[in-house]
Amino acid sequence: MKIFVYIITIFLIVNNLFSNEIKEEQVKVAYVYNFLKNISWQNDQKIDKYRLMIVSKNDTLNNMFLMLASRKQLKDKNLEVLIYDETKKYKNIQAIYIDESFIEIYEKLFFEYDKENTLFISDEYEDKKQVMINLLKNDTKINFEINKANILNRSLEISPNLILLGGTEIDVANLYKSSQYALKEQKDTINSLNQKIETKNLELTSKIKAIEEQKNIIANQTKNIKDYENKLNIQTKSLEEQKRQLNEIYKNIESQKEKLSNAILEVKEKENVVQELISLQQEKQQEFENAKQTLEFLNSQIEEQKNNLLLKEVVIADQKNIIATLVVLFMIIVILGLNGIRQNRLLKNLSQTDSLSSLYNRRFMLNKLEEEISKYKRYKIPFSILLIDIDFFKKINDSYGHDKGDFVIKQISNLMQNNIRNTDICARWGGEEFLILTPNSDLKAALTLANNIKELIEKTNFDIKDCVTVSIGISTFNENLNQENLLKLADDALYKAKEKGRNKIEFM
Numbered sequence: 001m002k003i004f005v006y007i008i009t010i011f012l013i014v015n016n017l018f019s020n021e022i023k024e025e026q027v028k029v030a031y032v033y034n035f036l037k038n039i040s041w042q043n044d045q046k047i048d049k050y051r052l053m054i055v056s057k058n059d060t061l062n063n064m065f066l067m068l069a070s071r072k073q074l075k076d077k078n079l080e081v082l083i084y085d086e087t088k089k090y091k092n093i094q095a096i097y098i099d100e101s102f103i104e105i106y107e108k109l110f111f112e113y114d115k116e117n118t119l120f121i122s123d124e125y126e127d128k129k130q131v132m133i134n135l136l137k138n139d140t141k142i143n144f145e146i147n148k149a150n151i152l153n154r155s156l157e158i159s160p161n162l163i164l165l166g167g168t169e170i171d172v173a174n175l176y177k178s179s180q181y182a183l184k185e186q187k188d189t190i191n192s193l194n195q196k197i198e199t200k201n202l203e204l205t206s207k208i209k210a211i212e213e214q215k216n217i218i219a220n221q222t223k224n225i226k227d228y229e230n231k232l233n234i235q236t237k238s239l240e241e242q243k244r245q246l247n248e249i250y251k252n253i254e255s256q257k258e259k260l261s262n263a264i265l266e267v268k269e270k271e272n273v274v275q276e277l278i279s280l281q282q283e284k285q286q287e288f289e290n291a292k293q294t295l296e297f298l299n300s301q302i303e304e305q306k307n308n309l310l311l312k313e314v315v316i317a318d319q320k321n322i323i324a325t326l327v328v329l330f331m332i333i334v335i336l337g338l339n340g341i342r343q344n345r346l347l348k349n350l351s352q353t354d355s356l357s358s359l360y361n362r363r364f365m366l367n368k369l370e371e372e373i374s375k376y377k378r379y380k381i382p383f384s385i386l387l388i389d390i391d392f393f394k395k396i397n398d399s400y401g402h403d404k405g406d407f408v409i410k411q412i413s414n415l416m417q418n419n420i421r422n423t424d425i426c427a428r429w430g431g432e433e434f435l436i437l438t439p440n441s442d443l444k445a446a447l448t449l450a451n452n453i454k455e456l457i458e459k460t461n462f463d464i465k466d467c468v469t470v471s472i473g474i475s476t477f478n479e480n481l482n483q484e485n486l487l488k489l490a491d492d493a494l495y496k497a498k499e500k501g502r503n504k505i506e507f508m
Contacts, residue, residue: 006440025061027142029136032097032121035133036074038159039151041094049078053090055109057099065097099123106130117154233319269297354428356406357413365427365435370481372439376477384476386436388416388453391434391469391502398434400464402449408462412470415456420449435490443476443507450474450505458503471497474507 036050056067062083069081082090084102093113100107100123110120110130120132132150136143151158350365360368372383390396390412397405409432416426420436429435435455437444450472462468473494477486489508497504 007450029064035121036159042155050074050094051080051092053082053084053093053096055084055102055188057101060354093118095119097121117219119156121410357409357428359413360427362429368425368437381440382442383439384441384474385490386450387473387494388434389471389494390432391471396436411462412457416453419456446474469503471502472505
């Protein structure tokens, strides 16, 4: 029924809009449509549909514009009408119609859409400077005026059919005649719509009748279900009583079963105690027999030991002399062995350690790099290296002597060794260069360590006038590298740091 009421309402509105009397709103809608037909935009070919925004509080006028968009096309393209809403933002608007009900925001909209080459059609707007096309009501006629300069300034072209530089009138009689053809076409549409409504009404009546029949059937089924529910409730009560009696019988049976189980457990426990006592008696008897046999054996052994004791006293005296000799020899062997171990350790340290810096040497570091590469290939554990070079070290040697240069190397070695992790390995790579291996470290962690070392060395006093700084190159191992490539990347990064002025950190 609601659909039917909506359709009748729409019919009445349409019938009222297109009655025989030509209203003021119809003239304005016709004017606006003709303006749009005779105005060309610079990008006409790229426009897929023309968008007209209506800024008016006149609902009749708004509805007529919406009806125009649904019935008409503009230059063989769709015409879309948008009713202005202050809460929304609109783009790609070709034309705006604004009447006196919204005249207070005319200037705001005029400047807001100025860059979009939008055509403004105003209604009774008095400021002639901002007028493009303005509708004027004069007694029973509606005229319009055009500010051609404002239109041309926005790349809009006026058709020769609309060459109007001042006030101009449109013949209302001709407009009325043309509107009658549209009115006849619309009335035919309404008649067709009425026939469809009648058909829908018949379908709705048939459906309502079928629904009533279904309601009667459902009512009968509901009554039958209620009767069945009553019978079911009676049977349920009887079953509940029987269930209660069965539960009581079951509880009695369970109680008897529990008592019987307890009695069986007590008998089994007593049987176990008796069996344990019998086993214990047998074990004690066996132990007594064994002790008796053992005592007899010991007595025989004691007699035998007495006979051997005298012989052993002589042998023990000889063995004491031999043992003393062996102890002296053992002490000599131990002293020689400890001395050999110390010598081996000293040789190993000499082969792995740099004598000046006390850091590991280049050969030891190369072996460690191979170990870390093997770990990476097996477990994918990342690691990085830092190649560190003392800036202007030759100048330090030349200015302060080689002793001071050696002192700087030792001091920097101690600083690095005391400020790295226990798992990090620091080596003197050669001359004034050092290499730090940082296992289980990505590029971010390596950069953090490099910054700490650089700042620490820069702040340290080396008892010379010049400030001692270092340049650092960083590289992080990945599956595409080998030992040679990794070292080459760190060396390239160090070279880049020196090129940028030294006392820098770079990575590759």
